[in-house]
Amino acid sequence: MSKKRVFGRLTALGAFFVLLFAGGPAFAQEGPFPQLDGHRFSPTGTVPLPWVNSYIVSNLGMGTAYDAGFPPVIINGDTIPGLQGDLLFATLDLEYQQKIVDWFAFRVGYRVDARLGTQLESLLSKGVNTITGFEVGWVARLLESRRDMLSLDVRVSNKNYTTVDIGRFVQDVVDGIDASIVRKNNAVRFAGGLRYARTFSNLFGIVANGELGVGESIERTEDDKAFYRLGAQADFDLAAWRNIPLNVALGLQTDSYPEATSDVDGNVNTGYLRLSYIARDDFTIGLEFSGSQVPTRDELEDLNYGGVMFDLRYYF
């Protein structure tokens, strides 16, 4: 490696640490709940907030993709016509974040995802997939003013993928090679980015995030890929309007390399509506309705996915 490249990398590392240490405490937060200048923000997992605080959250979600069309399957030279069927998705996610100092917090999470066909056709074509794994990371506040907050976020995830692939198993049996109905794989991802929030009034605020990362593909024959994720959320605190302890948020996210599946062919775009019940300063109940468009390699058309997520979050 040339001296110039080594020097460049050292400089980048130094800039990273200098940037990190610039994030000293600026404004004391009023209680554990994320708020800026009287506006209370809705915490979501899709577009995460920049706050450095301690919390524990559990998410439980379900979703479905209706009438997904699958291409013809060729087994032993015979073509089985294209199929249609529904896909069911389920998610269980637990996350714990601990504030260490005023501007720095650690985070650890564990997540289980499942995808399965709910009809014989989709079960044959897509099988059953489960993803289990954990994520560790940290968030460091870089800037805070009365109405703005900016944080740096770093995370690494290690996920195990288990696939029950009936179609591939049958093909392997026909081919006379070592057939396995259950296939296991593992993928590690590393990402870092920025989180931002701004209050415009007690009623309205915005949240945005962007991250870059690199990660392994679920398919062992594919190389590591760089990816990005961008999101934004418009946030309405109804307590400022009619003293209703409810927050309504509308958000969008685009993800170039989602973790949940290997056969995505392009960005997954997600829109969501979130309702947060905020009766106490240390506890929220959230309901998030989302819809995604998933371009895939295998299906005849983009998958249209709809889901709902229920979460309980406690701040301390």
Add this chain to the structure above:
Amino acid sequence: MRRVVPLLVGALLLALVPQADAQVRIGAYGGISNSGLTGDAPQNAEYRNRIGPVIGALVEVPVARNVLISVQPAWVQRGTKIAVDVEGQDERQDSLSLGLSYFSVPLLMKLETAGGKVFVNSGFEPSFLLDAKLSPVEGDGEDEDVSDLVKDFDIAINFGVGGQFPIGLPRLTIEARYTQSLYNISDVSVDIGADELIPTRFRSSGFEFLAGIWIPLGGGE
């Protein structure tokens, strides 16, 4: 660009200069690494954790209140056990042990809380392979050098939590640290099939349990 680079380097040096009332610390530590490989396991086999030693030295430079940069060069042995199907046995049996010896240089940011007794750290750990040996778990079989199947360089991200307690002037420190390799350390460029034990893609991960001692240079509190 020519002006920006010296500015950034200068800022880094300023950040690394200890505060007037802070002291540089030096010390030594050791412990065990309970690590394994994650990735594509061979057919009819699985990776299991393997325990190896860690021995190192540390230098910690205060850069802000309760914040230190910790450099901890160490010799660490990672690796994995490989359990395979054995006829007549219900469960897979540990059959081979892969030992990967590294010289590593963790560069960590350390944050102290609660009067300095509790700390967390995080950072990157570049490692340089010293040797890689595959040996049978039982029996007198000879070690096989498999260094050419493993890359010479690895980089991991670390997350640690621990405590430190005064024993006179020195401080005793204990720590649990999670290490996740970010780099595919397999140096096999093709899929070598179901019968081989080294797959084309794997990374190291696991926990290190460490104990050490450090003293502030110049003495004092």
